[in-house]
Amino acid sequence: LLKACRRTLEKGDKLLIRKAFDISLEAHKNMRRKSGEPYIYHPLAVAHICAEEIGLGTTSIICALLHDVVEDTELTIEDIERLFGQKEAKIIDGLTKISGVFIEQGSSQQAENFRKMLLTMSEDVRVILIKLADRLHNMRTLESMKHEKQIKIASETLYLYAPLAHRLGLNAIKTELENLALKYTEPVIYKEIETKLKETEPERKKYIAKFIAPLKETLEGQGFRFNVFGRPKSIYSINNKIKTKGVTFEEIYDLFAIRIIIDSYGDKEKTDCWKVYSLVTDVYYPSPERLRDWISTPKANGYESLHTTVMGPDGKWVEVQIRTTRMDEIAEKGYAAHWKYKDGSNEGQLDDWLKKIRDILESPAENAMEFLDNF
Numbered sequence: 091l092l093k094a095c096r097r098t099l100e101k102g103d104k105l106l107i108r109k110a111f112d113i114s115l116e117a118h119k120n121m122r123r124k125s126g127e128p129y130i131y132h133p134l135a136v137a138h139i140c141a142e143e144i145g146l147g148t149t150s151i152i153c154a155l156l157h158d159v160v161e162d163t164e165l166t167i168e169d170i171e172r173l174f175g176q177k178e179a180k181i182i183d184g185l186t187k188i189s190g191v192f193i194e195q196g197s198s199q200q201a202e203n204f205r206k207m208l209l210t211m212s213e214d215v216r217v218i219l220i221k222l223a224d225r226l227h228n229m230r231t232l233e234s235m236k237h238e239k240q241i242k243i244a245s246e247t248l249y250l251y252a253p254l255a256h257r258l259g260l261n262a263i264k265t266e267l268e269n270l271a272l273k274y275t276e277p278v279i280y281k282e283i284e285t286k287l288k289e290t291e292p293e294r295k296k297y298i299a300k301f302i303a304p305l306k307e308t309l310e311g312q313g314f315r316f317n318v319f320g321r322p323k324s325i326y327s328i329n330n331k332i333k334t335k336g337v338t339f340e341e342i343y344d345l346f347a348i349r350i351i352i353d354s355y356g357d358k359e360k361t362d363c364w365k366v367y368s369l370v371t372d373v374y375y376p377s378p379e380r381l382r383d384w385i386s387t388p389k390a391n392g393y394e395s396l397h398t399t400v401m402g403p404d405g406k407w408v409e410v411q412i413r414t415t416r417m418d419e420i421a422e423k424g425y426a427a428h429w430k431y432k433d434g435s436n437e438g439q440l441d442d443w444l445k446k447i448r449d450i451l452e453s454p455a456e457n458a459m460e461f462l463d464n465f
């Protein structure tokens with residue numbers, strides 16, 4: 091864990107993280123997970139996700155390590171405040187309050203609870219991010235739960251947590267949550283798509299190599315430093331397409347996209363992306379109506395990228411996504427990852443982001459059901 095967060099560690103942080111770990115270990119010492127493992131494995135894994143996969147700093151890591159102690163052990167919020175501080179106590183209080191939102195009730199009551207939960211979480215966006223890390227680890231270890239519980243947790247994940255991750259720009263986590271949820275809610279369909287993806291992989295790899303070769307040559311010729319590769323669509327997205335468009339697996343033309351990630355920094359980023367776009371469309375003919383410029387106007391969740399669809403070999407339409415290393419980190423890990431690019435204090439930036447998320451969540455809604463639908 092300490093290794094995973096070394097980039098954000100400041101003086102004294104190591105000791106605080108160790109202290110949080112020791113307290114959590116002691117508090118959970120008589121508990122085990124459903125899998126039989128000592129309970130501490132769970133908060134430790136959640137903290138690791140926060141550090142490695144979301145890019146959060148020391149306060150969040152401490153709170154992740156202690157996220158279940160108030161709910162499940164004798165420690166109280168007052169203990170946390172005394173041992174760590176007000177900030178940590180507030181976040182853990184938020185995390186404790188939002189568990190148990192899904193107790194059986196009518197759907198509009200549940201919807202109202204959701205809204206409250208989202209507002210509670212948005213007081214400090216770290217509450218949401220830690221909650222997402224918690225959910226991700228629970229989904230990764232869903233195997234050892236009873237079937238009924240698996241379905242319940244997987245459904246909640248699809249209904250709330252995956253859209254939440256999407257809204258916050260945590261694409262890698264969103265995709266993993268969706269895939270894991272589908273695996274439990276539609277096991278037969280999941281397996282079927284997984285098998286078909288495996289079977290068609292060699293053919294796809296061959297095509298991608300053919301597609302990439304001339305691009306590589308051109309970009310290298312122009313002195314660009316970059317990484318180019320094919321990214322398959324997720325099993326969840328494939329299933330979605332089959333269901334909503336009424337097509338078969340074989341009929342899906344965009345089973346993968348090509349991603350070009352360029353080494354470019356500062357005020358050169360935008361120009362370089364457009365230069366690469368220009369070079370790509372010198373090689374392959376673009377579809378004029380399929381150009382998306384998320385660089386000039388990034389998405390609300392922070393996503394920046396240039397998308398185009400071009401005519402590849404054998405007359406196949408292929409989507410090409412062009413972005414810089416920084417943009418790619420934000421696209422995969424969400425805005426939190428961006429903090430790593432700034433050294434020293436980034437509190438101001440964090441506050442701006444928190445405010446933005448709060449504005450989204452506090453946008454007026456007539457009733458809770460509608461709010462959720464919109465959400």
Ligand code: MN
Nearest residue numbers: 132157158224
């Ligand atoms: Mn937990």
